[in-house]
Amino acid sequence: MIAILIGGIVMVVRHADDWTRPSSAERDTPPLYRSLAITLARPFQLLEWRIYDFIHEFGAKTPEDPEVVVLGIDEASLSLEDSSAFPEDIQESRALQLMDEVFPWSREVYALMIERLVEAGAKTVVIDLMFPAASGSHPEGDAVLRRCLEKYREHVILAADLVAREIQNGRSESVALPTDGLIPRRWPVDDRIGFVSYWPDSDGVIRETQFHHSLDPGLAGRTLDSFAASTLRSQGLTDRVPTDFGFHFVRFGDPSNYEPVSLHEIFIPSIWESNLGSGKRFAGKTVFLGTVAGQLQDFHLTPVGKIAGVRIHAHVYAATKAGQLLHRPPAWASPLMIAVASGLAGLLVSLTTRPLLGTALLLGSATLFLLTQFLLFNHASLIINASTPVFAFAGIGLFGFTYDFLLERNQKLALKRSVMRFHSPDVAEQIVQHPESYHSIRQGAVRCIVVLFSDIRGYTRISEQLSAEQMVAQLNEYFESMVSIVFQRRGAVDKFIGDAMMAVWGRFRDTPQEQDLAQDACQAVDAALAMRAGLATLNCDWAARNMTELSIGIGIHQGEAVVGEIGSSQRTELTAIGDAVNIGSRLEGATKEYGLDLIISEAVRNRVAQRFLCRSVDLLRVKGKTRPIEVFTVLGPITMTPVPGLSLFEKGMAAYRHGQFHEAFNLLQQAAQEGLNDALTATFIQRSSDLIKTPPEAWDGVYAMTQK
Secondary structure: OHHHHHHHHHHHHHHHHHHHOOOOOOOOOOOHHHHHHHHHHHHHHHHHHHHHHHHHHHOOOOOOOOOEEEEEEOHHHHOHHHOOOOHHHHHHOHHHHHHOOOOOOOOHHHHHHHHHHHHOOOOEEEEOOOOOOOOOOOHHHHHHHHHHHHHOOOOEEEEEEEEEEEEOOEEEEEEEOOOOOOOOOOOOOOOOEEEOOOOOOOOOEOOEEEOEEEOOOOOOOOEEEEHHHHHHHHOOOHHHOOOOOOEEEEOOOOOOOOOOEEHHHHHOHHHHHHOOHHHHHHOOOEEEEEEOOHHHOOEEEEOOEEEEHHHHHHHHHHHHHOOOEEEOOOOOHHHHHHHHHHHHHHHHHHHOOOHHHHHHHHHHHHHHHHHHHHHHHHHHOEOOOOHHHHHHHHHHHHHHHHHHHHHHHHHHHHHHHHHOOOOOHHHHHHHHHOHHHHHHHOOOEEEEEEEEEEEEOOHHHHHOOOOHHHHHHHHHHHHHHHHHHHHHOOOEEEEEEOOEEEEEEOOOOOOOOHHHHHHHHHHHHHHHHHHHHHHHHHHHHHHHOOOOOOOEEEEEEEEEEEEEEEEOOOOEEEEEEOHHHHHHHHHHHHHHHHOOOEEEEHHHHHHHOOOEEEEEEEEEEOOOOOOOEEEEEEEEEOOOOOOOOHHHHHHHHHHHHOOOHHHHHHHHHHHHHHOOOOHHHHHHHHHHHHHHHOOOOOOOOEEEOOOO
């Protein structure tokens, strides 16, 4: 149903313009339905044109015809003072003297040009300039040009222009022929005349050309050939020119083709002899003359860029001569393609149960459609407008997959609401996203996790000063911030224990890679630093409200733990137990021993050292454990400003662990003097001093905690 609905809408909207177009050529004011059809179809038409232009720009192009030369009336030809012509060149050349006047020049210039080119062996000279009336300022030039045209009548093509204008009852069309003083005006028109008109699409781009145009289909002989058709006919290549009156897409060449030769250069003897080989450059060539100077504004948009009108004529002539005109399939092909694309999209949505895979297939198929259009353009000279069928195909697919996605999302939300009766929101979310992992650990599984414990310092004493409402309100405000920080870093809150919180990372990974473990550790440390900053912000706010400020301790460890659902038949909880959890809790307690707010284990430090600046704390044997672990604190991101005295502190700690207490004492004192004068430094200065006074009998550098 989706395929039929969307495909039908796209088909009707795209082709409403074609289906409502009147058969008559009259351009009366269109009725409302016709205006609506044009408006609706325009976005699709623009899309097709943009893709066609893209393919044309990067696809196969008509090779440059070596027998075509463009002569350009450029800035240098219009202003000989800025050209390569020396004063003596101008004095010796009649043509340059005439060109040294204000444009438009005497038409004798073109007579001298024709004579020079044809005598040099040029096959045809095609002049893209209009001579609709006798010259008022240089009448003598008309006579010279007329004689030249008669002398070289087999070698020259002049321009005519088709002029359309709106009148009260429709549109009137006429033709501007060369003045009767050059070539007699008559019907049928002289074979030396070709029209230069193009009909850009509504976006201003010239993509098509017409080779024959009839001003009055009811009268024989009222037809006119285009520049390309007249030129090819004069060269005996009539078989290359289509015989119909329709429009034909042109395969343009590279926009750099037919770089114009400046007109004035053919009249400078030194350039004519050296650069142009005494005219050999033009021998056997078809020469197009036209304006290329920017101020004359004869530039037009084409699929390959904006180029001068005379170069467009050269491109069209070369493409027609080389058989590089493009073809379109019948009118019924486009609606059929839309219908086929809609049907394929419907099948894809129906047969694909995984939205991500379906979307990938959708994009791949759409790309294949466009690639087919590209290949047909390159190798079959065939233009198919695949963009509208692709639009229908993609629209149906995206709509169908979106419907499936929303349906699946609603099912997940229903599952989440059900699961949240037994689990916290973060656990519920992970269960919904990874149901297979959740089911695998419900009965218990060993996972390598990161455990973060945080606890408020001295909260029992603080709570005695607060009312029940104040205590609950402040704790809720505190946990709101801390839990949000953990969730933002993809952690899960395992449980709350009074004013303490336990967060974990990595519970749902079956076979984690090293990069996964490092990512978990980095996210946990990043959460701890954010909790430190978040508490500072809360304390500022509480102080402004005359509330008690809080401080916390955080311990982080990474290791294997047992994860599973633990509880009773009335209430269960997905939690983690084991050594890793116990060590994380002990590390949080150790922060009080060293006057720190954060301690991490060696396992965590090894995985975060590339991203965070760590500081040695101690070689610690926590209560209940026999094996010591090295612990660290985190100062901040690795990019932070170097901490004064940190290097001396680390050297002092190394000396301390090796039993070199005098050296440790001196290094730690220097670290304190440089700025690292905090509780941790003071702790080891005091320990070093005590050990100097009472050296131990056996020293392993381990400090044994006696409290949790």
